[in-house]
Amino acid sequence: MAVDGRDEMRPEDARIAALYRHATGEMPPERLDSAIRKHARAPKDAVKPQKHTLWRPAWRLPFVAAALAVVCASVVTLLVERDGGRLTVPPETPPPDGGETPPFSVQREPPPFSQSMTDRATVEPRSGRAEDAPTLTRKRAEPPREAEVRKSIPESKARIGERSAAPPDGRVLGAEPSHSSDAPASRGNKTSGGNAPLAYSQPPAPATSTSPDRVTAPPAPRAEDDSLSKALPAPSAEASPAAKPAPAANPRPAPQPESAPAPEAKPAPEAKALARKRLESTPSEPRVPARVSALIAELENEPPARWVERMLALRREDRRQDAEALLAEFKRRFPGERLPASLQQNDE
Amino acid sequence: MLAYGEGDVAAFDELYRRHKGPLYRFLLRQCRDGAIAEELFQDIWTNVIRARRNYAVAARFTTYLYHLAHNRLIDHYRRRAPAALVSYDDEEASTSIEEIAGSAHERPEAAYEARQKAARLLELLQALPTAQREAFVLQHEAGMSIEDIAVVTGVTRETAKSRLRYAMAKLREGMQGWL
Known part of the structure; x- marks a missing residue:
């Protein structure tokens, strides 16, 4: 074969070409043939989408999951915040006594179960004042309260005087003001229910002047208290040293429905029911079984002895969980209260 | 190749039948190793198959095919150990x-x-x-x-x-x- 058309064709070139064709006859192996042919027959469009479907989730899924998580968290946070804000709006309840504001010193019943902000906010509107409504922070900052507090001092004094005049179960009432005046300091908002934030919100001067007056009265003992105090040595033993000023030793809140000045201090029943309903429906609240909430509501105004009785009764009925929940709430409300041996054993 | 690009698998079979021997021998002569020649051969045909959609007629298919083979060979030479590099220079005839x-x-x-x-x-x-x-x-x-x-x-x-x-x-x- 000539190199170029212009070059003369040499006989050696033709022989070399023929010899080359004779010398080389290699062919690719069959397996290679079949592999290439098979690959050539593979539909291109069938492979491509499969790659895409496999590829997409590989990197998109984590992003989608993360985005969903963030959105869910945001929505939940928003909802919780909104619900909290909604709870601060007071129920539209008229003041019990024709618009007269109940004094702040009036011992309010402690919050039903939780001590969260929304809880307190739910309790506070019992004053029946529209300006109390929006938020706790606003309440704390409001100076006009001072006047109201001062206004309420005489009433509180009178009430305390009445109670101290006739201590029914022999408890020394003088001790009670000491630890209830300590209540904001030692227990803070925890056990003083709706009172605590108000007490903190007062400016120093009026607060000092009103603090003894705002002292909550000792729990008004009932007839059952006597029987319980006999059964339980703890409270009776505690009653006598209560005379000495040991405030933190027995920081007992005052859940005394009887001692609370009668009609004007009691919140309207509708408001109470509404507040409880809202509290139960609040998503941010700790989940309390409905029956336990009912029990707590039932015992809300009862003295500790009644609580103990109820807990014992629940245990007898083999409703252990309810009893435990009630016990926890009891401990929270009455931290200094001693428990009967049976309850203590179970508690340990 | 155009027919194969449009889905005619028989066209590819014809192309392959026509060119498989010469291409294989070309690779065999150039790399002097049967296994490597097979690997390169498969790579080249895979490239042809992959390029079927985008194939544009710029020259004869033979030219296109051997151009792929030439480039693949160059890659192969570059990947080999430096001691085994083959000179592409005309002046460096290793054997007289x-x-x-x-x-x-x-x-x-x-x-x-x-x-x-x-x-x-x-x-x-x-x-x-x-x-x-x-x-x-x-x-x-x-x-x-x-x-x-x-x-x-x-x-x-x-x-x-x-x-x-x-x-x-x-x-x-x-x-x-x-x-």
Whole structure:
């Protein structure tokens, strides 16, 4: 074969070409043939989408999951915040006594179960004042309260005087003001229910002047208290040293429905029911079984002895969980209260 | 190739049947290793299959195919160990004609003259510089003209022609007395 058309064709070139064709006859192996042919027959469009479907989730899924998580968290946070804000709006309840504001010193019943902000906010509107409504922070900052507090001092004094005049179960009432005046300091908002934030919100001067007056009265003992105090040595033993000023030793809140000045201090029943309903429906609240909430509501105004009785009764009925929940709430409300041996054993 | 790009698998079969032997031998001559030649062969055909949709007629399919093969070979040479690098330079003929001719005299007489001649030719071919051997194989396996060889190897026509002339001269000289 000539190199170029212009070059003369040499006989050696033709022989070399023929010899080359004779010398080389290699062919690719069959397996290679079949592999290439098979690959050539593979539909291109069938492979491509499969790659895409496999590829997409590989990197998109984590992003989608993360985005969903963030959105869910945001929505939940928003909802919780909104619900909290909604709870601060007071129920539209008229003041019990024709618009007269109940004094702040009036011992309010402690919050039903939780001590969260929304809880307190739910309790506070019992004053029946529209300006109390929006938020706790606003309440704390409001100076006009001072006047109201001062206004309420005489009433509180009178009430305390009445109670101290006739201590029914022999408890020394003088001790009670000491630890209830300590209540904001030692227990803070925890056990003083709706009172605590108000007490903190007062400016120093009026607060000092009103603090003894705002002292909550000792729990008004009932007839059952006597029987319980006999059964339980703890409270009776505690009653006598209560005379000495040991405030933190027995920081007992005052859940005394009887001692609370009668009609004007009691919140309207509708408001109470509404507040409880809202509290139960609040998503941010700790989940309390409905029956336990009912029990707590039932015992809300009862003295500790009644609580103990109820807990014992629940245990007898083999409703252990309810009893435990009630016990926890009891401990929270009455931290200094001693428990009967049976309850203590179970508690340990 | 256009027909295959539109889904005609039979067209590919025809292309493959026509070019598989020459291409395989071309690779075998160039890399001198059967396994490597098979690997390169498969790679090249895979590239052809992959490029079926985007194939544009710019030259003959043979030119296109051997251009792929040439590039693949260059990659292969680059990946090899530096000591085993093959020079693509025309001036660096690793083996002189005299050496090849001398070795022919040292070979014992073979029973089959044709096989001896073929072996001799292949031996001479392997002794050629890569570029000259490539030009020779492209011409004799793929039936390419000098222009096609120039296109495939990416050189000017004159360079391709020169490479081919040198290759033929060395082979003629080495095969003197054998033909």
